[in-house]
Amino acid sequence: MSVVDDISFPAPRESGCPFDPPPAFRRAATRISLWDGKPCWMLTDYRDVRAVLSDRRFSADTRNPAFPFLLPGQQQLRREKPNFLRLDDPEHARLRKMLTTDFLIKRVEAMRPDIQRIVDETLDAMVGHGSPADLVAEFALPVPSLVICDLLGVPYEDHEFFQRQSVRLLDSTIPPQDVRAAFDLLIEYLTDLAATKHAGSTGILAKLAARDDLSAEEVANNGLLLLLAGHETTANMTSLSTLVLLRNPAQADRLRAEPELIGGAVEELLRYLTIVDTGLPRVAMEDVELSDGLVVKAGEAVLLILSMANRDEELFPGATDLDVTRDARRHLAFGFGVHQCLGQPLARAELQIALSTLLRRLPRLRLAVPFEEVAFRNETLIYGLKQLPVAW
Amino acid sequence: MHVTVDQDRCCSSGQCVLTAPDVFDQSEEDGLVLLLQDRPDPALLPKLRTAAALCPGGAITVAAEQVEEVEA
Numbered sequence: 273m274s275v276v277d278d279i280s281f282p283a284p285r286e287s288g289c290p291f292d293p294p295p296a297f298r299r300a301a302t303r304i305s306l307w308d309g310k311p312c313w314m315l316t317d318y319r320d321v322r323a324v325l326s327d328r329r330f331s332a333d334t335r336n337p338a339f340p341f342l343l344p345g346q347q348q349l350r351r352e353k354p355n356f357l358r359l360d361d362p363e364h365a366r367l368r369k370m371l372t373t374d375f376l377i378k379r380v381e382a383m384r385p386d387i388q389r390i391v392d393e394t395l396d397a398m399v400g401h402g403s404p405a406d407l408v409a410e411f412a413l414p415v416p417s418l419v420i421c422d423l424l425g426v427p428y429e430d431h432e433f434f435q436r437q438s439v440r441l442l443d444s445t446i447p448p449q450d451v452r453a454a455f456d457l458l459i460e461y462l463t464d465l466a467a468t469k470h471a472g473s474t475g476i477l478a479k480l481a482a483r484d485d486l487s488a489e490e491v492a493n494n495g496l497l498l499l500l501a502g503h504e505t506t507a508n509m510t511s512l513s514t515l516v517l518l519r520n521p522a523q524a525d526r527l528r529a530e531p532e533l534i535g536g537a538v539e540e541l542l543r544y545l546t547i548v549d550t551g552l553p554r555v556a557m558e559d560v561e562l563s564d565g566l567v568v569k570a571g572e573a574v575l576l577i578l579s580m581a582n583r584d585e586e587l588f589p590g591a592t593d594l595d596v597t598r599d600a601r602r603h604l605a606f607g608f609g610v611h612q613c614l615g616q617p618l619a620r621a622e623l624q625i626a627l628s629t630l631l632r633r634l635p636r637l638r639l640a641v642p643f644e645e646v647a648f649r650n651e652t653l654i655y656g657l658k659q660l661p662v663a664w
Numbered sequence: 665m666h667v668t669v670d671q672d673r674c675c676s677s678g679q680c681v682l683t684a685p686d687v688f689d690q691s692e693e694d695g696l697v698l699l700l701q702d703r704p705d706p707a708l709l710p711k712l713r714t715a716a717a718l719c720p721g722g723a724i725t726v727a728a729e730q731v732e733e734v735e736a
Binding site: 373 | 675676721
């Protein structure tokens with residue numbers, strides 16, 4: 273392959289619909305060049321993306337010298353003891369298994385009344401402040417933040433601090449040393465918290481801190497992954513989903529008329545929006561043949577573009593349209609393979625409850641500014657909205 | 665119809681429990697898949713195929729050869 277394209281990450285979406293994947297991704301398997309000149313395969317085909325994610329011959333370990341970092345700031349976070357998302361089995365399985373029982377289907381189902389209470393109270397507060405309001409700050413962010421803080425045992429009172437640092441951690445526009453500084457602050461915060469939690473409090477952080485086989489660094493690194501994944505992703509899915517439904521009133525009306533569709537609708541929104549859209553990085557440990565005879569050689573880096581895989585026309589006919597009645601469960605928005613999102617039952621429950629409550633309680637919800645003025649998060653590694661001014 | 669699960673491949677995503685709760689559960693000790701019945705009602709075949717397809721670890725195998733036998 274001789275063609276090497278330069279693509280910056282996150283890739284711009286300036287032309288066309290802001291809910292569609294960036295135009296730079298609209299092509300078949302491509303050899304691209306990353307910011308540091310490292311060559312990398314960009315794979316967009318559903319079959320290829322799913323095949324690579326399920327294939328243990330591809331490594332997710334950031335300590336591998338060939339690992340493709342999307343940004344210099346992310347490379348700054350290369351660790352001797354990465355969180356489990358950035359490790360291969362058996363190290364990955366060892367750490368992940370410490371957390372699986374916290375996200376059992378039955379466990380999350382039992383949390384639904386608590387999540388509903390948090391959603392109701394947060395919405396009460398937003399409505400109490402009066403129309404218009406910023407749905408991101410007053411609803412989409414506080415709900416998952418309150419839920420994950422409770423589950424982890426992190427004081428919600430500290431949310432301004434850790435949310436600000438989390439946004440810096442994922443920001444592609446700030447100097448690498450600032451990304452590193454945000455990371456260090458968060459790790460220091462979680463290390464201190466875990467040390468005090470060790471004294472018998474509840475929550476996942478305390479549970480991890482009480483283990484003899486985990487270092488304080490491992491507790492903090494994996495705690496940070498849960499904290500970040502627990503609120504950045506769900507918050508952005510909630511606000512973007514709300515905006516998409518406001519832009520597709522017939523779909524929103526359908527959901528109001530048939531609330532039982534919410535489970536499938538959330539899958540469709542996950543597919544359609546695919547907010548982890550910059551590409552999942554992997555390194556081939558052996559030569560692997562993919563579709564159409566493409567061979568990824570041992571030591572080569574690949575980026576898997578989930579948003580494009582989720583627009584596969586064969587699997588999802590009319591894939592560029594949102595259809596809340598579609599069976600979208602085969603989407604890859606949570607990834608696939610051994611690293612598939614551990615918190616997906618919780619994310620589903622939160623999105624189902626938050627969106628159905630919003631539709632039911634605020635049937636006249638509308639944008640408070642022209643659509644063109646909505647501020648998208650174009651510069652971070654998780655897609656979303658900065659603000660969503662709404663009225664009702 | 666015969667269903668088998670491989671706990672070594674299970675990543676506790678819970679997709680199987682959401683799809684076919686009569687056939688799959690999760691262990692409360694370690695979160696791994698539990699098979700509630702290995703020869704479920706053939707009417708469940710579409711759901712079981714979906715569960716197998718959705719399983720991120722490829723831990724579920726559904727052998728449908730015996731469906732005809734049962735139906736006959």
